[in-house]
Amino acid sequence: MAKAFNKKVRPRSFQVGDLVLVLRKSIVITQQMENKFTSKCDGPYVVKKNYTNGAYKLVDKDVLCIGPINGKFLKRYYP
Numbered sequence: 001m002a003k004a005f006n007k008k009v010r011p012r013s014f015q016v017g018d019l020v021l022v023l024r025k026s027i028v029i030t031q032q033m034e035n036k037f038t039s040k041c042d043g044p045y046v047v048k049k050n051y052t053n054g055a056y057k058l059v060d061k062d063v064l065c066i067g068p069i070n071g072k073f074l075k076r077y078y079p
Contacts, residue, residue: 019077
């Protein structure tokens with residue numbers, strides 16, 4: 001069963017300086033979404049620091065630090 005599950009798992013790793021999007025659920029859990037057409041991601045953010053356990057510290061364009069956030073809530077941003 002584990003072998004079948006691991007076939008579809010894609011490891012995500014980001015380097016310092018990469019642009020990423022953050023899923024909105026990880027930041028604000030208590031607030032409801034406005035409607036079904038609002039974006040599910042916030043960003044782009046720049047990876048400032050990566051920790052050994054898979055967490056990342058992010059920086060906004062206004063030098064606002066966010067994190068640490070688990071890597072499973074991040075997606076790569078392609079400009």
